[in-house]
Amino acid sequence: MTTFSRRDFLYALSMLAAGTAVSMPGTAFGMQRRLRVVLVGTGVRGISFWGKRLVEQYPDLLEFVGLSDINPGRLAYAKTYMGVNCPTFVDFDEMVQQVKPDLIIVCTKDSTHHEFIIKGLAAGCDVLTEKPLTTDEVKAQAILDAERKYGKNLIVGFNYRWSPYMTKIKELLQQEEIGDITSVDFNWYLNVHHGASYFRRWHGLMNSGGSLWIHKATHHFDLLNWWLDAEPEEVFAYGALEHYGSNGPFRGKSCRSCPHKQECVYYWDITKDSHSMKLYVENEEHDGYIRDGCVYRHEIDIYDKMSAQIKYANNVVANYSLTTYSPFEGWRIAFNGHKGRIEAWLDIPWMKNDELDQESLHAAEMEQSKNEDMIHEPLVLYKSWSDYKVIQVASERSGHGGGDRRLHDKIFKDKHAPDPYGHAAGVRDGAMSILIGVAARKSIETGAPVKIASLTDLKPMPKRMA
Structure with a gap:
């Protein structure tokens, strides 16, 4: 096996990035050949963003040498859809042993991520996992232990960070345009098309996806942690299942x-x-998996109404809510600081005359379009004792606001480029994002606030670790 220095390892680890986990070019792992990649979990996200797109965009940097899934029919379709000519395996262990990959991409059901992550690390492979990292604190600790024990790269990241709009918010905060931040209000709205889709799928079951506190909100909590450049300390939450x-x-x-x-x-x-x-x-x-399951089936047991207060180790307090049956899809956030306030939002209908219908919004966001036509989205910067300023941010709609493409390009094409806004996310970031959701669940169950430090051996820091 090719070896590389600790410095190279640490650099590779620092390049972890985005909304899903990310693979890196062979040279980042000390290789001068194409990276041998396998995919486990051939659902829609796996075969598209972590499958077909990588095949089409980076043929000189990687090759798929195996696909694995418990469903042989999906495997056959995945192979055709991705346009690859590699063996397929129902048995994951057999695949790893036979094809000897460099990198394993995990896109299985959330509750099983830890199984394949730990097996992959133990087999001496680097592992890239789709978000969320996992679904509870026990599995998170097992992953952390395995990553330390086997000394291989465990790659987790968040593509939302990479969109130009999110980056502009980070830039303003990092430049201290509103001074030290004191509080945040963050509201995310899933409409009756996109929101309902989670309740049709396995995501509607707590033991499969850990609830939307984990599967969906991991994106949002990571953004908060990144924007605030701090780690969460305590969570108090409410939640209920009242609609589906x-x-x-x-x-x-x-x-x-x-x-x-x-x-x-x-x-x-x-x-x-x-x-x-x-x-x-x-x-x-x-x-037996049914993709168009009834949103009213009795076995659904996750929350569809969620609200949390998050206290950070640097004393910032964030108020967060997630609605799953909103008439419209979008989000808005406000940062309060000693010197001013920042307000930002996307897709709030009355704030922008957008002709895209609500049913098409999520599909447009997920599309991996090659069209790079820019749109402009506003945010507002308020300075105390002076007039506010509307800032127009050049952005995109497809690929999570342009984040998907930038994430892949940074990792595969320009990995040594400066990272002034800290887009690169590590395993600790992945853990901290899901632990907020875990704490929220526990808070709802107990009616009490939950300390993040009580969940794993990670101790929250007032300044995120680089």
């Missing part, structure tokens, strides 16, 4: 077979989505 699940007036097994199609506002015709039909519906016989 057993709250519905009727239910069925799936939208396709439901007798209530005409009266259910959440009816979704999956047969009009050829990609979902080929990837999921045509392969239900292998594992």
Whole structure:
């Protein structure tokens, strides 16, 4: 096996980045050949962002040498969709032993991430995992222990950081335009199309995705940690399931077979989505997974209403809420400082005349478009004792606001470029983002605030570790 210095290792680790975990060029791991990559978990995110896009954009830097999934039908479709000619495996251990990869990309169900991360590290491979890192504190500690024990790269990151709009907020805060930050108000709205989709899938089950406190909010908590350049210390939260699940007036097994199609506002015709039909519906016989599950099925047990107060180790207090059945999709945030205030938002209908309909918003964000046409999004900088200023930020809509493309390009094409805003995220960042969600769940269950330091052996720092 090719070896590399501790300095090279630390540099490679520092280049971890974004909203998902990220792979790095072979040279970053001390190799002068294409990186041998395998993918475990061939769902839609795995075969697109961590599959097809890497195949198309970086053929000179990496090659897929294996695909693994518990569903042989999805495996066959994934191989065709990604355009690769590598062996496929239902048995993950067999794949690792046979093809001897350099890098394992984990895109399985959230609750199983830790299994493949730990096995991969133990096998002497570097591992890249989709967000979230994992779903509870026990699994998080096991991952931290394994990463320390085996001395391999565990790559986790967050693509939202890399969008120009998010970066502009970071720039203003880092330049102390509003002085020391004292508090934050952060509201995220999932509309009745995108929000409902989580309750159709395995994400609606606590033991599969850890709730949206973990699966979805890990993005938002990482942004907060990054913007504030601090780590969370304590969380107090409220949450309830009041809209989906057993709250519905009727239910069925799936939208396709439901007798209530005409009266259910959440009816979704999956047969009009050829990609979902080929990837999921045509392969239900292998594992029983139903992609268009009923949003009112009784087994749904995650929260659909969530609110938390987060106290940071540097004494900043953040108020956060997540709504899963909003009429519109978007978010807004306000930072209060001793010298002023910053307000930012995206896709709030009354703040911008946007012609994109609500059902198409999420699809547009996820699209890996090659179109680099820029749009402009405003944010407002208020300075105490002076007039406010509207700043127009050149941005994009596709690929998580342009974050996806910038993340991949930074890692694969220009890894040595300066990183003045600290976009690169490490394993500690991945852990701290999910621990806020874990603490929120525990706070709801106990009715008491939860200390982050009580969850794992990580002790919150008032200044994020580089």
